[in-house]
Amino acid sequence: MHTIQLKINDKVYDKFLWLLSKFTKDEIEIINEEQDFISTQKYLQKELEEIENGQAKFISQKEMEKRLDQTI
Numbered sequence: 001m002h003t004i005q006l007k008i009n010d011k012v013y014d015k016f017l018w019l020l021s022k023f024t025k026d027e028i029e030i031i032n033e034e035q036d037f038i039s040t041q042k043y044l045q046k047e048l049e050e051i052e053n054g055q056a057k058f059i060s061q062k063e064m065e066k067r068l069d070q071t072i
Contacts, residue, residue, distance in 0.1 A: 003031070 008016050020028055050056040059067075 005033075 017030075020030060047056070
């Protein structure tokens with residue numbers, strides 16, 4: 001599936017949304033930028049809290065390289 005970002009003139013915005021509504025959610029999903037931003041912000045806030053609370057697990061650069069080599 002692909003994601004694209006469009007700027008749509010106010011004059012045709014309603015018509016464009018009407019057209020998109022003719023597709024099923026499996027075919028086309030309208031993604032609100034604000035929702036993406038908020039979900040990313042929540043994820044990063046949780047990660048930061050884990051770091052600050054001492055719950056985060058860190059690995060060395062060597063360990064990261066070793067895991068990458070194993071994965072590839």
